[in-house]
Amino acid sequence: MRAIVQPRTLFTLLSLACALAVWLSLALGPVSLPLLDTLRAGLRLLGVPLAGDDVQQAELILGQIRVPRTLLGLAVGAVLALSGVAMQGLFRNPLADPGLVGVSSGAALGAAVAIVAGASLGGLPPALEPYLLSICAFAGGLTVTGIVYRLGRRDGQTSVGIMLLAGVAMTALAGSIIGLFTYLADDAALRTLTFWNLGTLNGASYVRLWPLLLVCAAVIFWLPRRATALNALLLGESEARHLGIEVEKLKRELILCIALGVGAAVAAAGLIGFVGLIVPHLIRLVAGPDHRVVLPASALAGASLLLFADVFARMVLAPAELPIGIVTAFIGAPFFLFLLVRGRT
Amino acid sequence: MRSLSKLTAILAGLLLSQLASAQSQPPQRWVSAGGALTEWVVALGGESHLVGIDTTSQHPESIKSLPSIGYQRQLSSEGILSLRPNILVGTEEMGPPTVLGQLRSAGVKVEVLSASADMTALQGNLQKLGALLGDEPRARELSEHYAKQLDTQHNWVAQAQQYQPAPGVILLVSHAGAAPMVAGVGTVGDWLIKQAGGRNLATHTGYKIFSAEAMTGLNADVLVFTDRAQNGASSREALLRENPLLASTQAARDSRLIELDPTLLVGGLGPRLPDAMKTLSKAFYPATTTLNAKVSPAQ
Numbered sequence: 281m282r283a284i285v286q287p288r289t290l291f292t293l294l295s296l297a298c299a300l301a302v303w304l305s306l307a308l309g310p311v312s313l314p315l316l317d318t319l320r321a322g323l324r325l326l327g328v329p330l331a332g333d334d335v336q337q338a339e340l341i342l343g344q345i346r347v348p349r350t351l352l353g354l355a356v357g358a359v360l361a362l363s364g365v366a367m368q369g370l371f372r373n374p375l376a377d378p379g380l381v382g383v384s385s386g387a388a389l390g391a392a393v394a395i396v397a398g399a400s401l402g403g404l405p406p407a408l409e410p411y412l413l414s415i416c417a418f419a420g421g422l423t424v425t426g427i428v429y430r431l432g433r434r435d436g437q438t439s440v441g442i443m444l445l446a447g448v449a450m451t452a453l454a455g456s457i458i459g460l461f462t463y464l465a466d467d468a469a470l471r472t473l474t475f476w477n478l479g480t481l482n483g484a485s486y487v488r489l490w491p492l493l494l495v496c497a498a499v500i501f502w503l504p505r506r507a508t509a510l511n512a513l514l515l516g517e518s519e520a521r522h523l524g525i526e527v528e529k530l531k532r533e534l535i536l537c538i539a540l541g542v543g544a545a546v547a548a549a550g551l552i553g554f555v556g557l558i559v560p561h562l563i564r565l566v567a568g569p570d571h572r573v574v575l576p577a578s579a580l581a582g583a584s585l586l587l588f589a590d591v592f593a594r595m596v597l598a599p600a601e602l603p604i605g606i607v608t609a610f611i612g613a614p615f616f617l618f619l620l621v622r623g624r625t
Numbered sequence: 626m627r628s629l630s631k632l633t634a635i636l637a638g639l640l641l642s643q644l645a646s647a648q649s650q651p652p653q654r655w656v657s658a659g660g661a662l663t664e665w666v667v668a669l670g671g672e673s674h675l676v677g678i679d680t681t682s683q684h685p686e687s688i689k690s691l692p693s694i695g696y697q698r699q700l701s702s703e704g705i706l707s708l709r710p711n712i713l714v715g716t717e718e719m720g721p722p723t724v725l726g727q728l729r730s731a732g733v734k735v736e737v738l739s740a741s742a743d744m745t746a747l748q749g750n751l752q753k754l755g756a757l758l759g760d761e762p763r764a765r766e767l768s769e770h771y772a773k774q775l776d777t778q779h780n781w782v783a784q785a786q787q788y789q790p791a792p793g794v795i796l797l798v799s800h801a802g803a804a805p806m807v808a809g810v811g812t813v814g815d816w817l818i819k820q821a822g823g824r825n826l827a828t829h830t831g832y833k834i835f836s837a838e839a840m841t842g843l844n845a846d847v848l849v850f851t852d853r854a855q856n857g858a859s860s861r862e863a864l865l866r867e868n869p870l871l872a873s874t875q876a877a878r879d880s881r882l883i884e885l886d887p888t889l890l891v892g893g894l895g896p897r898l899p900d901a902m903k904t905l906s907k908a909f910y911p912a913t914t915t916l917n918a919k920v921s922p923a924q
Contacts, residue, residue: 310707340731345703466831467806468698468718475699482701483723599677599704600695 285566287573294580298354301587305350306342308591310598313338348484353590354583355489355496356481356549359541361582362503364556365563365575366534369510371440374564377557378542381447381535382424385454387546390420391476392461396469413476414488414547421543424450429535438531440517478603479550481590488548495544499537500579506530507571514569552605554612555582562615585611653758656705657682658697658715660888661895662738665751666714668767668896671758677708679715683888684897702727712757716740716892740893742816744772747894767896774899775820778906782822785910792846792909794823797864798832798887799850805868806832807840813890814849817898821905823847837870847909848876851887860884883908 285293307318321338324330325347360378367376378384394416428450432443465473509530512520521527542556559582560574567573589607596602656677657663663682666675678688679697694705697715702724705713712734719725725735738753739746748768755764796814799805808814809829818825826843827833848871852860861882865872876882889901 310701310704312707337731341703341706344727344730345706463834471696472698472720475696480699482699483721483727485723485726488723594701594703597693597695599701599707600680600693601699601701601704603699 287567287577290563290567290573290577291580294577294584298580298584298587301584301591302350302354304591305353305587306346309341309346309594311337311341313341318342344485348486348489349481349590350587351489351493352481352484352548353587355493356545356552357555357583357586358579359496359499359545359582360552360555360586361559361578362499362575363538363542364582365560365571365578366503366510366538367556368560369513369571370531370534370538371444372514372516374561375557377554378538379451379556380444381538382428382450382454383421383539383542384546384551385451385458386424387417387421387543388477388551389424389454389458390416390418391550392458392473393420395472395476396461396465411488414491417547418543420454421546422539424454425535425539425543429532436528438528440531475603476550477605479552479605479608480593480601480603481549481586482594482601484548492544492548495540499541502533503537504572504575504579506533507575510571510575511569514571550603550605552586553609554616555586555608558612558615559585653712654708654710656694656708656710656713658694658700658713658719659738659740659892660684661740661892662714662716662750662754663688664895664897665754665767666758669751669754669758669760669763671754674758676710677705681888681891684895700724702731705733706731712736714738714754714757718892738893742811742813742894744775744894747771750893771894771896771899778820778899778902782820782906782910785822785906789910789912791822791824792881793826793843794818794847794849794909795826795840795843795845796885797840797848797850798890799864804834805840805850805864807835808832808890813894813898816894817889817902817905818849820898821902821909823905823909837868840868841870841874844874845876846879847881847883848874849883849885849905851890852884881908 306322307313307315313321317335317338320330321335321342324335324339325343363378364376367378367380368374370376371380391413394413398412428443428446429438431446431450432438432440434442462470462473509520509525512523512525513527513530515523517527520530545552560578563574563577563581567577586604586608589611590604593602593604593607653674654676655666655671655674657666657675658679658681660681660683663675663678664684666672667685667688672688675688675691677692677694679694679700681697682688692708694700694708697718698720700719700721705724705728710733713719713725713728714736716739717737718740719737729735736753736757738750751764751768751771752761755761758764796808796818797805798808798814807827807829808818808825809827809831810825811830812832814832815825815827826845827835850860850864861884864882865877871877883905885901885905886897889895889897
């Protein structure tokens with residue numbers, strides 16, 4: 281695969297797309313705000329002393345609803361796409377998605393426990409509920425990934441093949457336990473669980489945002505620094521070792537990054553499918569396989585894609601809202617099929 | 626030309642009177658999340674205030690044209706704000722909590738009422754809705770009428786039980802093709818069965834999927850099932866076709882399969898329940914035709 285687009289052009293285009301997505305995400309919503317009001321409210325939120333009692337409503341919608349939502353979308357999109365690149369690099373398989381090491385199913389299991397057990401305990405204090413759900417999902421993702429990693433280790437070596445199989449088995453196990461909780465759930469908990477599995481950026485608030493932003497910042501800062509090592513890994517593990525890469529350490533770091541990043545993203549926004557799978561593909565198609573380009577470009581593209589999908593999700597059924605997982609999978613699945621068919625011919 | 630100016634004058638007059646009435650009575654814009662609550666708002670004369678409803682609000686027919694705010698547990702803050710409501714009423718099932726917080730900080734009054742299936746909860750809800758709509762007498766009247774209907778119902782059931790023991794009932798909530806769920810303790814379905822004079826054979830809490838064998842094992846005298854399409858006989862056949870074991874139960878042998886509108890069971894006690902109760906209890910106590918002539922159930 282050769283690059284069709286020069287990296288510089290690609291980054292310019294992606295930055296523009298990302299800026300456009302951020303702008304749309306801030307400017308568009310079921311409440312139609314005049315452009316001028318949005319701008320004035322934005323400036324006031326940034327601390328510019330403008331007179332404007334008339335933009336209080338705009339300020340509230342922008343500051344309390346759209347800004348946290350946009351930040352959440354950016355962080356989740358970037359981290360999911362980056363983790364996707366890391367997974368595909370680690371497994372040297374274009375079909376790998378971050379769910380493969382069990383982080384998504386582990387998080388889903390954590391969420392199911394929180395929702396169903398919380399409901400049967402007679403309900404937790406409503407103020408605590410969102411945090412408990414996020415913490416359980418995050419912990420579930422980390423635990424299952426940790427187990428998969430441990431199972432893959434043998435004589436100080438990590439076998440990617442065994443990890444893959446262990447991931448499949450753990451996903452099945454988590455799935456069956458989720459099934460059990462689904463059975464035990466009452467009607468209301470069941471609906472909550474279903475919606476959680478479809479993901480949403482709705483209800484983003486700063487309190488829940490900061491932990492995610494911290495984790496995301498760490499992943500976004502750290503992963504691109506391993507681009508050269510991932511490039512070497514493309515040649516094969518022993519080749520990478522000959523090139524002086526500490527392969528075991530790299531694997532450990534990548535798994536940790538994926539578990540932390542995807543765990544945090546899923547904990548904050550629920551399961552959002554296909555971003556981690558299609559975005560890296562898309563970038564490799566146009567820019568070639570060099571991770572020094574693919575990693576940062578995927579982060580930008582993932583963030584933009586998720587924001588565009590979110591604008592669509594909140595507008596199309598307004599005043600109700602579509603879960604974003606439906607939108608991303610709706611775009612993602614046909615694209616993936618296209619890749620499959622194209623690869624065969 | 627003269628007619629045109631006349632028309633303008635009439636239009637201006639209409640506009641002015643509109644403005645005047647708008648000033649004297651500040652319009653309240655209501656969003657309601659919860660099937661039974663919406664029905665009560667309408668019953669209390671608040672239909673003209675409604676600007677949005679959730680997906681569980683299906684009655685009366687006239688409100689279906691209102692914008693839908695989606696499922697009550699997955700509300701969207703900005704979506705609701707776009708309807709410019711003054712107030713959002715719903716049950717404790719409303720959520721997510723962050724969205725309710727955002728709505729409150731945007732100046733929307735968020736009223737959380739009870740969805741539990743008992744009279745105290747209903748009376749509390751009615752009182753609150755009446756106060757919010759500014760028609761407390763009407764709320765009191767509805768509440769008293771409801772209690773009276775229940776009383777009449779209890780008397781009727783007590784009399785009927787002198788002629789016939791209370792039948793064992795199970796209530797199946799089914800969505801076409803999927804395994805039916807059985808209504809257990811604490812559900813509106815359970816309350817409805819008891820008020821209509823039946824014994825609910827299911828003892829679990831909430832709605833649970835039963836195996837066909839377990840359902841058959843309960844051997845109910847009467848089988849009540851929800852029927853979204855409300856097409857009577859054919860849905861009865863479909864139920865037996867999909868769950869052939871049910872055909873061997875007492876209820877099926879005696880053809881005592883009764884369909885029920887599933888929207889009756891959502892969001893606490895609604896205003897249409899006494900009628901449903903009346904129909905059910907007639908089916909529960911078919912031997913009381915003579916009694917029916919003397920005391921008709923729940924007026």
